[in-house]
Amino acid sequence: MTEGFETLAIHAGQEADPRTGAVVPPIYATSTYKQDGVGGLRSGYEYSRTANPTRTALEECLAALEGGVRGLAFASGMAAEDTVLRALCRPGDHVIIPNDAYGGTYRLFHKVYTRWGLTFDPVPLGDLDAVRAAITPATRLIWVETPTNPLLGVADIAALAQLAREAGARLVVDNTFASPYLQQPLALGADIVVHSTTKYIGGHSDVVGGAIVTSDAELGELFAFHQNAMGGVAGPFDAWLTLRGVKTLAVRMDRHCDNAERVVEMLCSHPKVTQVYYPGLPTHPGHEVAAKQMRRFGGMVSFRVAGGEEAAVRVCDRARLFTLGESLGGVESLIEHPGRMTHQSVAGSPLEVPGDLVRLSVGIESVDDLLADLTEALR
Numbered sequence: 001m002t003e004g005f006e007t008l009a010i011h012a013g014q015e016a017d018p019r020t021g022a023v024v025p026p027i028y029a030t031s032t033y034k035q036d037g038v039g040g041l042r043s044g045y046e047y048s049r050t051a052n053p054t055r056t057a058l059e060e061c062l063a064a065l066e067g068g069v070r071g072l073a074f075a076s077g078m079a080a081e082d083t084v085l086r087a088l089c090r091p092g093d094h095v096i097i098p099n100d101a102y103g104g105t106y107r108l109f110h111k112v113y114t115r116w117g118l119t120f121d122p123v124p125l126g127d128l129d130a131v132r133a134a135i136t137p138a139t140r141l142i143w144v145e146t147p148t149n150p151l152l153g154v155a156d157i158a159a160l161a162q163l164a165r166e167a168g169a170r171l172v173v174d175n176t177f178a179s180p181y182l183q184q185p186l187a188l189g190a191d192i193v194v195h196s197t198t199k200y201i202g203g204h205s206d207v208v209g210g211a212i213v214t215s216d217a218e219l220g221e222l223f224a225f226h227q228n229a230m231g232g233v234a235g236p237f238d239a240w241l242t243l244r245g246v247k248t249l250a251v252r253m254d255r256h257c258d259n260a261e262r263v264v265e266m267l268c269s270h271p272k273v274t275q276v277y278y279p280g281l282p283t284h285p286g287h288e289v290a291a292k293q294m295r296r297f298g299g300m301v302s303f304r305v306a307g308g309e310e311a312a313v314r315v316c317d318r319a320r321l322f323t324l325g326e327s328l329g330g331v332e333s334l335i336e337h338p339g340r341m342t343h344q345s346v347a348g349s350p351l352e353v354p355g356d357l358v359r360l361s362v363g364i365e366s367v368d369d370l371l372a373d374l375t376e377a378l379r
């Protein structure tokens with residue numbers, strides 16, 4: 001019998017310490033390990049770039065939560081993405097990415113990998129015909145985000161997995177926005193999941209990290225080789241903080257969703273709000289697909305403000321409880337202006353976002369306080 005998500009979040013990879021009985025995996029702040037004779041490794045530990053027990057605990061937990069066979073933890077989400085690309089792509093290969101990909105992902109392709117001979121096409125992944133048309137014989141990966149940032153676009157993971165299989169390509173899903181509690185891409189046919197664990201998995205805005213999870217043992221070995229060869233690993237303290245955060249992922253996500261639903265309800269009836277982006281809205285173009293592949297619809301909400309860019313910036317400036325800041329997924333609510341903050345780097349590109357857009361990461365504070373703060377900011 002496989003254990004439930006909440007049980008895995010608290011126990012997978014985290015047996016009590018055999019020496020002391022400590023119920024929480026210790027922070028193994030060590031670079032190297034004493035060997036019992038040359039080559040006589042204890043439990044396989046040799047050097048902490050290669051493996052560290054605190055990181056192993058996190059990696060096993062993340063693999064269990066995504067329903068994969070191998071998890072690997074990195075110093076950041078970008079380090080995890082970079083590892084996937086370098087392990088799987090060669091000069092001349094082609095990748096399909098979302099036309100509203102995370103800005104850092106777009107920058108990695110556009111500014112870094114283009115110089116190494118990788119080509120890519122931003123495509124609206126909600127449009128399967130557009131994806132099919134963009135596939136070439138050189139297409140190695142289809143890179144998916146769903147829901148996307150900041151427009152909360154939804155892509156059909158199972159349908160894209162089928163397209164990827166037919167094309168002999170791999171399907172990678174950046175599952176940062178949904179978290180494994182709300183969406184399980186490997187079960188829907190994806191080959192690889194990547195995360196910025198900085199966001200919902202860590203959940204407390206106190207650590208930067210990333211992860212790869214795969215359901216293919218051979219791919220897992222390939223990524224582990226590259227993790228060690230390239231070295232962008234999560235340190236033991238960062239791994240410990242992330243592991244501490246992930247234990248409460250399920251309860252936090254449910255509250256993020258509860259609060260986001262109330263915020264959406266308020267925004268939809270507000271006269272100064274011209275459009276609300278949330279996959280939970282029946283009017284959202286991706287609602288049916290989201291309802292099929294997600295448990296609930298998450299804590300991210302974007303909306304457009306009457307009065308254009310200046311009005312949107314004013315709302316961001318006037319919010320008090322919603323802290324003005326980048327990032328997302330922590331217990332505290334954040335507000336930002338994507339056009340001038342997180343998505344400034346994609347201005348003028350196909351990924352440019354509307355100037356009157358405001359993005360919220362709805363936290364788990366008392367929802368009445370959140371509603372009052374937004375009402376005041378919109379006044």
Ligand SMILES: *Cc1c(COP(=O)(O)O)cnc(C)c1O
Pocket residue numbers: 076077078079102104105145149174176177195196197198199208209210
């Ligand atoms: C933040 C983020 C990343 C990058 O992760 P870092 O931990 O900041 O390196 C990648 N994808 C998405 C969707 C993100 O939100």
